[in-house]
Amino acid sequence: MNIDIGDIIEGEIIDFTHEGNGVMKVDGFPVFVEDALIGDVIKVKITQMKKSFALGIVESLEKPSTNRVEYKFDTEALGGGVPLLGYSYDKQLEWKRNKVIQDLHRIGGVDVAVNPVIGMGHPFRYRNHSQVPIGKFDGKAITGYYKRKSSDIVPMEEDHLQPEVADSILKTVRDWIDKYNVSVYDRETKEGIVRHIGIRTNENNESMVILVTTFSTLPNKFQLVHMLVKDCPGVVSVYQNINPMDGKFTYGRQYIHLFGKETLTDYIGDLQFKISPDSFFQINRQQVGVLYGKAREYLQGSEEDIVYDLYSGIGTISLFVAGDVNKVIGIESVQAAVKNAEENAKLNGIENVEFHHGKAEDLFPQMINKGMKANKIILDPPRKGCDKELIQAILAMQPDRIVYVSCNPSTLARDLKILVEDGYSVKKVQPVDMFPHSAHIECACLIEKK
Numbered sequence: 001m002n003i004d005i006g007d008i009i010e011g012e013i014i015d016f017t018h019e020g021n022g023v024m025k026v027d028g029f030p031v032f033v034e035d036a037l038i039g040d041v042i043k044v045k046i047t048q049m050k051k052s053f054a055l056g057i058v059e060s061l062e063k064p065s066t067n068r069v070e071y072k073f074d075t076e077a078l079g080g081g082v083p084l085l086g087y088s089y090d091k092q093l094e095w096k097r098n099k100v101i102q103d104l105h106r107i108g109g110v111d112v113a114v115n116p117v118i119g120m121g122h123p124f125r126y127r128n129h130s131q132v133p134i135g136k137f138d139g140k141a142i143t144g145y146y147k148r149k150s151s152d153i154v155p156m157e158e159d160h161l162q163p164e165v166a167d168s169i170l171k172t173v174r175d176w177i178d179k180y181n182v183s184v185y186d187r188e189t190k191e192g193i194v195r196h197i198g199i200r201t202n203e204n205n206e207s208m209v210i211l212v213t214t215f216s217t218l219p220n221k222f223q224l225v226h227m228l229v230k231d232c233p234g235v236v237s238v239y240q241n242i243n244p245m246d247g248k249f250t251y252g253r254q255y256i257h258l259f260g261k262e263t264l265t266d267y268i269g270d271l272q273f274k275i276s277p278d279s280f281f282q283i284n285r286q287q288v289g290v291l292y293g294k295a296r297e298y299l300q301g302s303e304e305d306i307v308y309d310l311y312s313g314i315g316t317i318s319l320f321v322a323g324d325v326n327k328v329i330g331i332e333s334v335q336a337a338v339k340n341a342e343e344n345a346k347l348n349g350i351e352n353v354e355f356h357h358g359k360a361e362d363l364f365p366q367m368i369n370k371g372m373k374a375n376k377i378i379l380d381p382p383r384k385g386c387d388k389e390l391i392q393a394i395l396a397m398q399p400d401r402i403v404y405v406s407c408n409p410s411t412l413a414r415d416l417k418i419l420v421e422d423g424y425s426v427k428k429v430q431p432v433d434m435f436p437h438s439a440h441i442e443c444a445c446l447i448e449k450k
């Protein structure tokens, strides 16, 4: 390869990686560049050489992509989670659909018509849960996300990914810190108390505020509760969370209830969910309803159907389809999620579902061997896709119909390949954009016996 670390090369960005970084080719060799969009002509400085690709940083933007869009707010403040933000939303959806088509073809050998991506009418303010770091700059409180690969916070007045109510909560927390000179945690010196502010908001714009601190001792905490209730309409619940660690988890194990309701009630479609501060809940309630609605349509449930929901989480899909079928059997590896799923079934008065704790690849074959067979299957695995043994067990059971909900088109394609080689065919693929401005794309996929 004719390039080396330190070289500066001019070229055009032609694609995005899985993480949303720009891809440029130099004599066919891929170079991945952060903060570069398809269509940009840039000068890139090579920073690392790997066996099959290089990494680089933008030295200069020579000619911006014609699909770049400008926003009136500070886009840098939203952090690294939305790398496609500067690329027009229509083009993002086009790129995401193409990615699904390419992955299915290249990895899975599956050539099927892929529907246009269902995007959002207004692709902002869609997150119902965020955890925002708190710091100080020049002695004043700041809230905002970390700069990429750094513990510096980019100060943010408005978080355009969260509902507006979150902006006023963040402002009130900053005012409280300044007014009472509250101690803020410093990741360099490892000193200080207040670390993050978690905000969960429901469909009715009611919020649960979770103040993350290093210790349980927190002077003036009830003054904060008072300010939140007075200045931020819709704050119905306040918790303190204790996290003494700098690890990858924002929340620690201990929660102290400070004010109001213990849980927040939220909805996906007609289903109700009671959310505790530590519950898993889908981030984009509107789009998850669309995705699971597609899964339900593809399942075409009828009164005779026995359905396995494998990787059932807190039971959302099981509960979504339960009214159409005879019975749903969920399998999930996280015990707390199984408990949530059972509680959610009770809360919604749904009785024809049961949830089992275990690994799908272990438990499903055991249950089948005991005669607990089904004619339809729903799969919603994590990014790494399904375990091979699980797919073999599904093939042995020969269901009529499989609905595969996927958050990773590459592993979806890999798993479909095995099913297609063994008597199944892929009938429909519907991508849904759950995380606008990120490189993620979810799909609902209908697979039937040939």
Ligand SMILES: C[S@@+](CC[C@H](N)C(=O)[O-])C[C@H]1O[C@@H](n2cnc3c(N)ncnc32)[C@H](O)[C@@H]1O
Binding pocket: 310, 311, 312, 313, 314, 315, 316, 317, 331, 332, 333, 334, 337, 358, 359, 360, 361, 380, 381, 382, 407
């Ligand atoms: C994409 S989520 C599915 C969410 C689920 N549909 C819901 O509504 O909550 C994937 C789920 O698979 C679970 N999981 C991961 N590996 C598993 C395994 N080997 N067997 C069963 N469940 C697993 C995770 O804990 C997670 O809840």
